[in-house]
Amino acid sequence: MRNKLIASMAILLASSTAALADASDGKVKIGILNDQSGVYADFGGKSSVEAAKMAVEDFGGKVLGVPVEIVDADHQNKADIASNIARQWFDTDQVDAIMELTTSSVALAVQAIAKEKKKIDIVTGAATTELTGKQCSPYGFHWAYDTHALAVGTGGALVKQGGDSWFFLTADYAFGYSLEQQTGDFVKSAGGNVVGSVRHPLATTDFSSFLLQAQSSGAKVIGLANAGADTQNAIKQAAEFGITQGGQRLAALLFTLAEVHGLGLEAAQGLTLTEGFYWNRDEESQKFGKRFFERTGKMPNMIHTGTYSAVLQYLKAIDKAGTDETEAVAKQLHELPVDDVFAKGGSVGPNGRMFHDMYLLEVKKPGDSKEPWDYFNVLATIPGKEAYIDPAKSGCELVK
Template sequence: MQQSYRSSHRASYRFATSTLAAAILVACYVPTTVAAEGISDNEIRIGYLADMSGVYRDPIGPLGEDAIHMAIEDMGGSVNGANIVVFSADDRNSPDVGSSVVREWIDERNVDMVTGLVASSVTLAAVSLLEEADKLGLINGAVSSSITNEHCSPNHIHWVYDTWAMSNGTAKAITDEGHKNWYLLSADYSFGHALEADVTRVVTENGGTIVGSARHPFPSSDFSSFMLQAQASGADVIALNNAGGDTINAVQTAGEFGITQAGQILAGMVLFSTDIRSIGLENAQGLQFTKAWYYDLNDETRAWAERFRERTGSMPTMVHAGLYSSTRHYLEAIEATGTDDTQTVRQQMADTPINDIFATGGYIREDGRMVHDMYLVEVKTPEESQDEDDLFHVIRTIPAEEAFRPLSESVCPLVNS
């Protein structure tokens, strides 16, 4: 049967269920009858691994797969005549579950590339398997800057953001405004630890002091004791080194205790538009944080975001945009080289600037970091907001060369090797 991707996307999905009880797998099959020279199995096989049901469901989750399919559609539904297959799985924020899924994809499904990769602990476990098998990982959800520093490899690329960039933008701006005493509340796993270290570095380098810190279990629903400790510290700023549902719960708890009303600043290090909607502008107004992308940046981003909303019923987050961008850049590299060989494709991706809805003049460094502009934003007041999607002011564009860790500070073995 021969048909276009758009038609098959509506009517011809092929579903597969994993033998892993903890993971839900779905495969989308895009049929063609044209042979693809140089592409293994005459198919490009993509795995989308993400938190589909936990604290990162809303900002990334199931809608991330829609962003991947949009990239496939915009490539015309196939590459050089090759079928495109997409598998998806819920990693449940468990490194064990994530590793089992990725191993099964490699051994049984011969995936070429795995993307999504949200929790840093899951990501680090997955990329180790990808390197062993010489497959490619395109990391969009995970934030730990160690992914392209001490844990870099020739088999993965970090696309959207990292803890170095998020902390550098927000913590530097707030410290420079004279708020020098910081209390750090961090998720107790690799992502939270990395963000805690990066915020500490930025604050101290800019003349500030860490007056106290605590780590909370991941995930957490009760932040009462943690926020009371932070409040009692007398710190000027309480940094939330967490994300997703944890950040939402922490901000809401701070509101209940009147922490910001009493004069302490709440600084979210990793926040999504979905978080701000959940918190509400009344509680989130004035909050400053760093973003990798925002749908109201320009006409092109607004047009793409509207397509995404028409498809999903929701405006995209920065990770959704990153999934689209990285998937399309990957497919364009296969189209240009005529092969899905991992190292050939990765080199082509690195040799080609990224100019799309996500980044202008973006590029992939030797450590696997995709470098691009970042944005310091401030949440609007309810009076300033024109509608439910009008959430932020862009205060400052952070140029790409300032946004990410300089290679001179890198310990990645791929740098200057």
Template sequence: MNRRHLLAGAAALPLAAIHPSAGHAQSGISDGVVKIGVLDDMSGVFADQQGMGDVVSARMAVEDFGGRVNGMPIELVYGDLQNRPDVGLSIARRWYDQERVDAIFGLGNSAVALAVQNLSREKQKIDVVVAAGTTDLTGKDCSPFGVHWTYDNYALARGTVGAVMNGGGRKWYFITSDYAFGHSLEANAAAVIRSLGGEVAGNARAPLGETDYSSHLVRAAQSGANVVGIAAAGTDFINIVKQMGEFGLTRRGIQPAALLCLLTNVKAIGLDTAQGMVFTEAYYWDQNDRTRAFSERFARLHGRPPTMFQASMWGAVTHYLKAVQAAGTDASAPVMAKMRETPINDFMTNNGTIRADGRVIRDMYLMKAKQPSQARGEWDLLEVAQTIPGNEAFRPLAEGGCPLVR
């Protein structure tokens, strides 16, 4: 069996042996085990920023919790969604129906996240979206069992677009990944641009995993735009920024706007190209003593500091396990009630809350890539330019269209 098949098959991690006993009925834990799944891109364009780093972080959370909750063992499984809704949905359905998984985390592709959230609503199972960005998750497709944990496309667009436009970037051309995430990110960014008096000159849609963006960049240059809004992520984002430099757009004063950028992306691009680029994040490893301490632990296991997705996976799993402990059961409804009523406090979140639409409200940060001369080490790449309070960063509750909101 090759690695892809192993990942797609959701390999179990031996965090705790399962020993069902007569006592598990009294504990309120179904099947004598609390079983959680991490479903992410393990082998594609997002694997570097999610992938096994998310699994490492989830495993850290389970081990920090002691490997058991309410006297029952915690088991962790993981799978590769392959950026295909049919694959992700098939794994999730098997986990729920056959393998008795209680909650799914990660879901680092918006199309897959929407599909799995709809299935989770049907099955009355908890899904915690850590890495997908579409705002439909807390809008028309919201779920009483769904949590959108780390960020969303509204927050990314609001923070980054405002900063770019304040710097003179008034006319935009979008290069957009042609699936739910890219469409949502472009739509959110375009709305902010127009609200601030800017102009959208045009857009190009590119399939996920595209490698040659030359035709799109030629059209962007011909549009008269002075900003290319990159509504893409992972390897796609990296390739667009690099090719903007190769085709001379940046030398002509056309600025890349990083609508979703992470630490590993900046490392791949290099500070010579990325210097001065601004973007919005939920976490940076070098913010304070607590973020540095977690990063050091994570790096010992994974070889480098975590992205915001990988860091926030720890908090998502920990918050869920605390809710199971407080509820005295792994039944979804009482666990979700505890998750909603309990403030979120960990090394990257201060007094976070889960709204009625499933949106976690947390502070976001406008990040700026350093000049090469400022970097003190291999991963000293960014600085926090501004803190964006959570109540300003995310879409107002009444504007999302979530049927759960009255």
């Protein structure tokens, strides 16, 4: 009897040791790196951190028998600061994966470091298609949306509605350039034309000179190829110039529920935009939205819910692989279907792009909103295979 007991204890100890060995450092550590104090603080910010924590809790708090820890930091929209944090996290703080990564320049810089260090990164906050194009990585994944999906959604809708001439007001960095180019290409392929553009610095407070150029262009649509507080300020100041009253239409090319709330329905009504998630779309999204609201005091947008999905899928991949070793987890991230509150029937391409449906939305008039945060009419669902670039045409060297 004694020998059997000793043998059983030895097997149990060996199993426990094996589990710890399969999860490096006896824990799984995920870093949420984003803008928590600047123009994109509402866009993602601390609310994305809460979404990540929700995913860990919903998974059970552990994977492979070891605890899962969320850490976070503010990169201040600066690639050098983000790079320093990423290197410290990977080299000394035992962080296994970095996620969210608002701002395209930041995401590209951190993805390059993750590739060098052979670590996982999953981008939910940045938009550039370069992440899954020429700068793709075997360990890099793009989850919530990208500039191509936004161009297909918002650009396509307005051309069909007669908005066939465009002038772009563009944020002067990688994200803005990509969004302007791809939307412009889509407008032209649909029979429209681009009459001009102007670029503005990140975190601009005075849009008057840029808006005057857009107004004098005579374009039917002024495409705002920016995001966060920049888009909100541009819309507010456009109202002061009477741009929409003069017959021109504003297209917010990256605008989410968070920014509509900050702007208010009175100013935002009638705007057309594209998102990857809307909390009031169905019963499951409503339940998630209310849980999120209890923790944050706001309803989630596609960045928040996309971060939840990314963390959850990463943990599923570790569990399926039986280890948190990067190569094995990356393989599972490419192979596992994505089925959660954010994405139904989602799949990951060989370039790391996660394919999921996007939604064409119109901001309601104040009188049509039935409850707080009830801001959108869903005009159309855009299937993932239409919204995103075919991996074979992405320019990613990983695609055979």
